[in-house]
Amino acid sequence: MGTRELYYEVSGEGQPVVLLHPGFADSRIWDPQGPSYTERFRVVRCDMPGFGRSRIRALPVRYALEVAALLDRLGIEQAAWVGCSLGGRVALELAIARPDLVGALVLVGAATPEALATAPEMAAYGAALMEAIEKRGLEAAVEVNLRAWVDGPHRKSDQVNPDVRARIATMQRDAFVNTREFAASWQEEMLISDLANRLGQISVTTLVLIGDLDMDFLHEQARLLADSIPGAQLQTIPDTAHAPSIERPLAFDQRAFPFLATATRGERACVDRGRAPGRTDRTPVRCASDGAV
Numbered sequence: 356m357g358t359r360e361l362y363y364e365v366s367g368e369g370q371p372v373v374l375l376h377p378g379f380a381d382s383r384i385w386d387p388q389g390p391s392y393t394e395r396f397r398v399v400r401c402d403m404p405g406f407g408r409s410r411i412r413a414l415p416v417r418y419a420l421e422v423a424a425l426l427d428r429l430g431i432e433q434a435a436w437v438g439c440s441l442g443g444r445v446a447l448e449l450a451i452a453r454p455d456l457v458g459a460l461v462l463v464g465a466a467t468p469e470a471l472a473t474a475p476e477m478a479a480y481g482a483a484l485m486e487a488i489e490k491r492g493l494e495a496a497v498e499v500n501l502r503a504w505v506d507g508p509h510r511k512s513d514q515v516n517p518d519v520r521a522r523i524a525t526m527q528r529d530a531f532v533n534t535r536e537f538a539a540s541w542q543e544e545m546l547i548s549d550l551a552n553r554l555g556q557i558s559v560t561t562l563v564l565i566g567d568l569d570m571d572f573l574h575e576q577a578r579l580l581a582d583s584i585p586g587a588q589l590q591t592i593p594d595t596a597h598a599p600s601i602e603r604p605l606a607f608d609q610r611a612f613p614f615l616a617t618a619t620r621g622e623r624a625c626v627d628r629g630r631a632p633g634r635t636d637r638t639p640v641r642c643a644s645d646g647a648v
Contacts, residue, residue, distance in 0.1 A: 361425055362408035363401035367393030370619035371434035374400040375422065375442025377464070377597065379500045380526040381407030384439070387604035395616060399434070401425060403445070405534045407526065415542035419448040426456055435459035435615050440504075440597060444468070444550070450557045452546035459618035460561040460584075461611050464569055464597045466576040467551040474572040476508070493531055500527050507568040507596025519602045554583035561587040562614045564607070566595040573597070588614075 364382065372392065374385045382400040392398050402409040404416045422445060426434065435458050438446035443465025450457040471477050480503045487495035505523050506512050512520070534541075547553060561584045565577035581589035590610050595603040600611075 361401050361421055363399060363425060365399050365429065367396055367398045369396045371431045372396040372398050372615055373434045373436045374398065375436065375438035375445055376406065377440030377442055379504045380523055381529065383407065383526055384598065384601050387601055388608065391608065406530050410533060411537055414537055414540060415544040417544045419445045419546045423449060423453050423456060433458045435619055437461040437611060438465060439463040439600060440465060447550060448546045450559060451553050457559055459559050461564065461614060462561065462580055463564045463599065464566065464573055465580060466573055469551040470572060470576050476570045476572050493528065496531060497524050497527050504597040508570055509568045516602065522601065523598060554580065557584045560618050563587055563589045564599065564610060565591055566597060566599045567591050567593050568596040
C-alpha cells in the first residue's frame with residue numbers, strides 16, 4: 356500500500372506534531388504556524404491524496420492509512436495531531452485504530468461521518484456544489500466552497516480578508532483539478548466505520564476548537580466531541596469560521612500552542628487563552644477542570 360508518494364515536509368526539532376489539513380485546502384493552510392511551531396516541535400505536514408502536491412493513484416482513497424504509513428516510514432512512533440475538518444476526522448480514526456501513533460489531539464471544526472451525512476447544512480452545501488460543477492464550472496465550485504467554509508453562514512464574503520480567500524481558493528482549485536478524473540466513481544476506505552459510537556475509546560488528552568462563525572451543526576459536533584472524549588476541553592475562536600489557523604492565526608496559536616507544549620511534555624494539557632507562542636512569563640495557567648471558567 357505504501358504512502359502513494361505523499362508530499363510531506365518535516366522541519367524543526369523536538370516532540371513530533373502532525374498537522375492535517377481540511378478537505379478544502381492542503382498543507383499550505385498551516386503556513387502561519389510554521390516559524391513558531393518548528394522552534395519547539397518536530398513538525399510534519401503533508402498533502403493527503405488528491406490535495407496539493409499529492410496525487411491519487413487509484414481508488415479507494417485511504418487518508419488515515421496513508422498518513423499512518425507516512426509516520427511509520429519516518430520512524431515516528433507517536434505524535435500530537437492537529438487536524439482541521441477532514442484532518443480532524445482522520446486524526447480521530449487514528450486515535451482509535453492506531454492509538455500507538457497518537458499522544459494528543461487538537462480537533463478543529465471536526466465532525467463524524469455520521470453527522471456529515473445527516474446535517475441539513477451539508478445537504479444544502481452538496482446541492483450548491485453539484486449545481487456549480489454541472490452548470491457553471493470550476494471557479495463557481497471554488498466559490499461555493501469559499502462561501503461555505505471560509506466565509507461561513509454568518510457573514511458575507513466582503514467581510515473576510517481577501518488574501519485569506521485567495522490563498523484557500525488556490526488550494527481548493529488544485530484539489531478539484533487533482534480529483535476530477537475520480538469524481539464520478541469516488542470511494543474512500545476508512546479505518547473506522549462507526550466513529551461516532553467509539554469516541555469514548557479515545558484516551559489521549561484532547562482539545563476541541565471551533566470558530567464562532569462556523570456552521571451550527573459543527574458547533575453541535577464540537578460539543579459532542581468534548582462531551583464524548585474523556586477529559587476533552589472545548590474552546591471557541593472568535594471572528595472566524597472553518598479555517599481559523601490561517602484566518603486568525605494568533606487566536607488559534609494562543610489556544611493550540613500551549614496545549615501542545617504541555618501535552619508533549621507528558622503533563623495534563625491546559626489552554627492559555629492569553630499566552631502567545633514565545634511568551635516567557637511563568638504565570639500559572641488554570642484548566643477548566645480546575646474550576647476556571
